[in-house]
Amino acid sequence: MDFRPLNDTERKTLIGALRGNADQNQTLLMDRRDTSFIGTTDEVTDEEVINAIKSVPCHY
Amino acid sequence: MGLYRVAHSEGASAISVKQWVRSLGRTVEKFVAGCQPPKDRSDSATPSRPSTTATEYRPLERVELTDEVSRTLFEEYAEHRQSKRGREEIGWVLMGIRRETDALVLATLPAGQQRSASDVHVQFNSSAQALAARIVRQWNKQLTLVGVVHTHPGTLRHPSDGDLEGDRLWVPQLRGHEGIFTIGTADAKSHEPPGVMWQPKSSVQCMGELRLSWYSLREGDRKYQPLPVELTVGPDYARPLRMVWSAIEHHAERLERLVRQQISVKFEPVMDETGPVLEVTIALAEPKSALRVQLNGEEVRYLLIRDGQALVADLNEPQVDRGVYLLLAELAKSA
Numbered sequence: 595m596d597f598r599p600l601n602d603t604e605r606k607t608l609i610g611a612l613r614g615n616a617d618q619n620q621t622l623l624m625d626r627r628d629t630s631f632i633g634t635t636d637e638v639t640d641e642e643v644i645n646a647i648k649s650v651p652c653h654y
Numbered sequence: 655m656g657l658y659r660v661a662h663s664e665g666a667s668a669i670s671v672k673q674w675v676r677s678l679g680r681t682v683e684k685f686v687a688g689c690q691p692p693k694d695r696s697d698s699a700t701p702s703r704p705s706t707t708a709t710e711y712r713p714l715e716r717v718e719l720t721d722e723v724s725r726t727l728f729e730e731y732a733e734h735r736q737s738k739r740g741r742e743e744i745g746w747v748l749m750g751i752r753r754e755t756d757a758l759v760l761a762t763l764p765a766g767q768q769r770s771a772s773d774v775h776v777q778f779n780s781s782a783q784a785l786a787a788r789i790v791r792q793w794n795k796q797l798t799l800v801g802v803v804h805t806h807p808g809t810l811r812h813p814s815d816g817d818l819e820g821d822r823l824w825v826p827q828l829r830g831h832e833g834i835f836t837i838g839t840a841d842a843k844s845h846e847p848p849g850v851m852w853q854p855k856s857s858v859q860c861m862g863e864l865r866l867s868w869y870s871l872r873e874g875d876r877k878y879q880p881l882p883v884e885l886t887v888g889p890d891y892a893r894p895l896r897m898v899w900s901a902i903e904h905h906a907e908r909l910e911r912l913v914r915q916q917i918s919v920k921f922e923p924v925m926d927e928t929g930p931v932l933e934v935t936i937a938l939a940e941p942k943s944a945l946r947v948q949l950n951g952e953e954v955r956y957l958l959i960r961d962g963q964a965l966v967a968d969l970n971e972p973q974v975d976r977g978v979y980l981l982l983a984e985l986a987k988s989a
Contacts, residue, residue, distance in 0.1 A: 637795045638798040640791065642827075643787050643791065644787065645827065646799040647763075647780055647787055648780045648784055649780075650747060650780060650783075650799075651820025651821060651824050652776070652777040652816075653743070653745060653776050653816075654816035654817055
């Protein structure tokens with residue numbers, strides 16, 4: 595195992611993923627060999643899509 | 655048919671699993687972030703923005719359309735121009751997959767008959783489009799909103815100042831904080847052979863007299879950028895919904911309520927002996943059992959499915975959510 599502090603990018607990605615998991619049930623992906631965090635899925639929530647559709651502005 | 659008021663127990667302060675996970679997430683975030691400046695947290699916590707994902711979005715360099723999406727846009731634009739409302743503006747919402755530097759468009763949602771439109775504006779029926787988005791996302795959860803197509807009756811091949819004003823406020827909600835905007839005009843020169851699409855520029859498609867000019871707009875931009883467009887072979891996931899679009903428009907708001915209240919609601923456009931029907935299926939607790947609602951325009955038919963056998967319910971309720979709950983109450987009474 596390679597225990598070391600996260601670099602800036604890893605830290606930012608992990609925070610975003612935890613936030614996405616807590617707020618929008620986004621999946622966290624884990625490396626099955628060493629249980630390390632390897633990212634999230636790109637699934638989009640229904641709420642995100644519905645909110646964007648319902649706020650499409652009038653076009654001229 | 656009896657209805658009962660449900661009593662809620664209040665005063666209990668048990669924490670839900672979701673609250674617990676959210677709280678844990680905040681704790682871990684504080685631990686990991688250490689002395690992170692507060693600006694980062696407030697920026698990414700803005701609720702209208704999409705959450706951070708594995709993909710690092712950079713500015714769009716191109717848009718890729720499936721052949722069926724491209725055909726849908728040109729065919730429906732041509733049909734619209736021949737219709738009674740042909741002098742009005744028309745449009746579509748584009749759904750697809752936002753990738754690092756491009757987007758793949760996989761579905762087109764029409765403006766709908768209940769749109770508000772004139773020769774100088776178009777406002778889509780967003781309730782119907784929202785329901786349609788839920789239906790196509792049953793088949794692919796990666797689908798998101800990537801842009802909007804609308805037409806101009808004259809020869810203005812560029813979004814107007816009014817478009818820019820609204821789109822600039824809207825794009826921060828999209829993946830990559832960037833959207834695709836397409837203007838349709840009917841000012842192309844004829845080109846041989848007829849019925850074959852051609853591209854005078856990388857960001858422009860023409861078929862017959864119809865022209866689609868593609869642009870992108872990113873958060874903070876003061877003007878749209880021409881966006882190269884390419885084709886690939888593939889479906890328009892929303893094409894099968896066209897045959898049941900009147901049912902979608904008529905029942906959209908009540909179906910939306912039902913979907914928000916019930917987890918296991920599935921939609922499927924089908925052809926039966928009466929014609930095209932939107933089937934709405936709600937799973938019941940018993941195995942191989944479901945409530946099914948068939949929507950044909952304004953008409954509503956309720957069925958109970960048990961072991962593959964369909965029993966037609968004797969219920970004449972035009973409001974679909976109300977009908978479903980009346981049947982569920984009846985089933986609960988007899989359980």
